[in-house]
Amino acid sequence: MATNIRDVAKAAGVSVATVSKVLNGYTTVNEQTKEKVLKYVKELQFRPNQAARSLVGRRSMxxxxxxxxxxxxxxxxxxxxxxxxxxxxxxxxxxxxxxxxxxxxxxxxxxxxxxxxxxxxxxxxxxxxxxxxxxxxxxxxxxxxxxxxxxxxxxxxxxxNREATERAVAYLAKLRHRRLAYISGNKDSYVDIHRFAGFRAGLEQAGIPYRQEYTAEGDFTQEAGYAAMQRLLALPEPPTAVVCCSDMSAIGAIEAIREAGMSVPEDFSVLGFDDIELAGYVRPALTTVRQDxxxxxxxxxxxxxxxxxxxxxxxxxxxxxxxxxxxxxxxxxxxx
Missing domain, CATH: 3.40.50.2300 (Response regulator)
Structure with missing residues (x-):
């Protein structure tokens, strides 16, 4: 039994592209080659749904x-x-x-x-x-x-992701923030790896030292943002601004700040990522990175x-x- 198109191509002695064209009903393949490919498709039991579709010259779309x-x-x-x-x-x-x-x-x-x-x-x-x-x-x-x-x-x-977070840090640095924190998403995810790299690069460009205690792990959710912000607020010297890996995390962070008896942006600045529809309706309206x-x-x-x-x-x-x-x-x- 064939597991992929390369098995059929090898058995028929043709290219992968030729097998694909036969299976997708292209008319540019000569009849002799087409018959040979379909013979091995049948013998190797390769993707019968695809093969049946090719016989009538139609794609599933x-x-x-x-x-x-x-x-x-x-x-x-x-x-x-x-x-x-x-x-x-x-x-x-x-x-x-x-x-x-x-x-x-x-x-x-x-x-x-x-x-x-x-x-x-x-x-x-x-x-x-x-x-x-x-x-x-x-x-x-x-x-x-x-x-x-x-x-x-x-x-x-x-x-x-990286460049966007660098710009976010630069914006907060222009607002004279020197104690900048980061609430992560899933630390092993592609986006969080790049956003965190942008956060570190932004700090370096602004001449702001990185502080390990200002990185709080989350998972992109409102609940995780809330819990992460609570940990940051409990520090002996809390940050003055926080970059969140998602808008939902930022909304959770704002909730934690309010419950602690403080306000945004008077006591803390909070910046999100995504610009989901809710970002413009929460109070205060969320400053964020808009993904298209x-x-x-x-x-x-x-x-x-x-x-x-x-x-x-x-x-x-x-x-x-x-x-x-x-x-x-x-x-x-x-x-x-």
Whole structure:
């Protein structure tokens, strides 16, 4: 049994691109070659749904999405809007590849095959704890959001996380803050690694020493931001400003500051990341880094479509620019 398109290509003595064209119903492949490829597809029992589809010369025009954050998550909801725009323009349908458990026996490839998708978007996973080797080595085009994978027929897209956080630190430094803290997301995630690197770089550029006690671990949620801010407030010399790895963490931090009898931005400045819809409605309105989530969603589908239609394309790496949105949650540092 063949596990990927390369097995069929080797058996038939043709290129991977030729096998892909036959399976997708391209008319540029001569009949003799087509018959030979289909012979080995049948003998090797390779992706019968794909092979049956190729016989009638039609594509499924369906893209799948794997995610762990849930469809209702505010960050993903905006990405989905951009994805829908591009899906409509390209003529694709989208299917949510839900799975209750991502255990050791789970196969991303088999799930894709069972749903007959032409490509997949992967979002909300950590490379360190999830094995994507089988998917990357398969012939299935894939685009990863916020996960640095660029290999085979898999590419990725993300915001300029490091540069964005550097700009956030520079803004707080202009407000004369010298005691700057950072509330992290998941410390092993791609985005948090880059945002924390930007935080450290921003401090260095501003001539502000890094203090280990001013880094509080969170997990992108409001509850974690609240608990992290409580730990920072309990320090003998608390910070005067905090950069949060997400808007939800920032909202939790503001809640902790208020419960401690202090105010934002008079006593503490709080800066978020994402610019979810709620950021403009909380009080005080949240100063934050705006990710262009609609652009991310649109571009991830455009890049995936390019991988689907051109087997020779190098896997893309797209970085989307961000914007610092200044509202009311940051103010000048008090004089010591």
């Amino acid at each position: 369906t893209i799948g999405i794997f995610l762990t954050t849930g469809l209702a998550h505010p960050f993903f909801a905006r990405i989905l809007v951009g994805m829908e725009q591009a899906l409509q323009a390209k003529g694709y349908d989208l299917i949510y590849l839900a799975q209750m458990s991502w255990g050791k026996e789970y196969s991303f490839v088999r799930h894709c095959q069972s749903r007959n998708v032409e490509g997949v978007v992967v979002f909300g996973f950590q490379h360190e704890v999830t094995d994507f080797g089988e998917l990357i080595e398969s012939d299935i085009p894939a685009m990863f959001i916020d996960l640095d994978i660029r290999e085979g027929r898999a590419g990725f897209i993300s915001s300029d 989530m609609i652009a991310i969603g649109r571009k991830v589908i455009e890049q995936l479509d390019a991988l689907i239609t051109d087997e020779t394309l190098d896997p893309p790496a797209a970085i989307v620019q961000t914007e610092l949105v200044v509202r009311d949650s940051c103010g000048p540092a008090k004089a010591d």
